[in-house]
Amino acid sequence: MTIVDHSVISPGELDGPMLVPLSREVSWERIQRLSQQHARGVDAELIETVRATAVVRRGTRMVKPLPARAVAGVLRGAVVSGFCYRGYDTASLRSPGDWSVLGADPSAPVTFVLRWRAVDPVDYAYPKAGGGLSAIPAHERVGPPVLGTGFAPSSTELIPEFHTADFADLPLTANASLIAYTPDGSEAILYTYQPEQRGWLRLAGPQWRPLLYGLPGVAPEQEYHPLHGERAFSRLVGRFQEAEHDAVADPPETFRVLAMSRAARFPVDSLARRTRYARWRGVLCTGVGAEGDWARLRISDPDAVTVAATGAQCQERGVYEVWAPVAELTEVHDMDLYYEI
Structure with missing residues (x-):
């Protein structure tokens, strides 16, 4: 179980600008150029400082x-x-x-x-x-x-x-x-x-x-x-009166039980994202689909080695997926990532 700390943010602070310390020595052109290359030393520190101000x-x-x-x-x-x-x-x-x-x-x-x-x-x-x-x-x-x-x-x-x-x-x-x-x-x-x-x-x-x-x-x-298909392998769950329910998030303030009736949309006491994880050929993946004895997996940390080991195909930029036999999967588990609400 992972507990995520969250400080209360007022609605006016939800979307803030990225801060760039412009000066005679630090121009916009320099920052933009550094953002497109592997900088070192002082330049690396500068671009990392700028990037750190882009906060979610x-x-x-x-x-x-x-x-x-x-x-x-x-x-x-x-x-x-x-x-x-x-x-x-x-x-x-x-x-x-x-x-x-x-x-x-x-x-x-x-x-x-x-x-x-x-x-x-x-x-x-x-x-x-x-x-x-x-x-x-x-x-x-x-x-x-x-x-x-x-x-x-x-x-x-x-x-x-x-x-x-x-x-x-x-x-x-x-x-x-x-x-x-x-x-x-x-x-x-x-x-x-x-x-x-x-x-x-x-x-x-x-x-x-x-x-x-x-x-x-x-x-x-x-x-x-x-919506079509079966329940997703990544979903929100919450607890209300010691019972678990599918949950809905309406950030920044509303987290409730998923219910058709408005009268049953109670605020949840806890909220977690439940995601399916597994390993195949030693590579950590998340589950994104299943069909019969086969599972659709997405590499959690794709690099040249893990892509070659699994034969995963790039579906879109950064997203590498592969079908794998369910019988060959190891460490299959659902992980709950708890948010502080």
């Missing part, structure tokens, strides 16, 4: 750009995993051309973005220099390289990047949203996640409905998209 707190808005083909998967029940960013740091990205710095297609008519609020900073990490993802060969990765500085690759922007801890799935928080950004910079909220209804509600009005046309697997006129 309970309730911080987080975002992840999605390819059009991934939208239907989210509506069916896919959750948060892999690389993501603070909404504060991407606020200036409005058009598909802007979002291309984070891997979006600049020629696409629209960029889709998943937005949610963080439950706790312990759910997020960022890659460090010295091996790991930054040492994986180009032919075994998808998307831009991982620099190991904590910043996204860019010749012009300074955007701190994060990934979900252990690259595990994170359950979506209440009122997460699927957003579209158009070439003129407009933001359209297309769907919002309603955990009690176990699905997504369409919010896009008639003027935004054409943005949904052509999305693989999405019916533009469908107002409610129920």
Whole structure:
């Protein structure tokens, strides 16, 4: 059991700027250049100091750009995993051309973005220099390289990047949203996640409905998209009156029992993220799916060695998954990560 300390943050402090100590000696150009290379000595200390000010707190808005083909998967029940960013740091990205710095297609008519609020900073990490993802060969990765500085690759922007801890799935928080950004910079909220209804509600009005046309697997006129499939291997659980229940997080303040009836949505006394872990061929992984005698695994700390040992394939930037026989798995267990609420 892991206990996570959490200091109370007022709503106005949930989304704060990254601080850059500009001076005559330290220019913006220098900071941006250092963010794109493996600095040493004083330069390394400087860029690490800047990166440390990009803080995720309970309730911080987080975002992840999605390819059009991934939208239907989210509506069916896919959750948060892999690389993501603070909404504060991407606020200036409005058009598909802007979002291309984070891997979006600049020629696409629209960029889709998943937005949610963080439950706790312990759910997020960022890659460090010295091996790991930054040492994986180009032919075994998808998307831009991982620099190991904590910043996204860019010749012009300074955007701190994060990934979900252990690259595990994170359950979506209440009122997460699927957003579209158009070439003129407009933001359209297309769907919002309603955990009690176990699905997504369409919010896009008639003027935004054409943005949904052509999305693989999405019916533009469908107002409610129920989640599909079995219970996820990563979910929130809470205790109320000494009994365990599936739980819902609505950061920064609301954590409740998952219940259809409003009268039964009691505040939980404790909250934990329960995630399935296992080892295969000696490599620690999280469970993300199962079918018969086979399990879908995601490498928790991918590097050139673990990718080669498992034969895992890169599904998206930083996310390496593989199917493995259940009979060959060891140390299979559910780990509860408790949050202080």
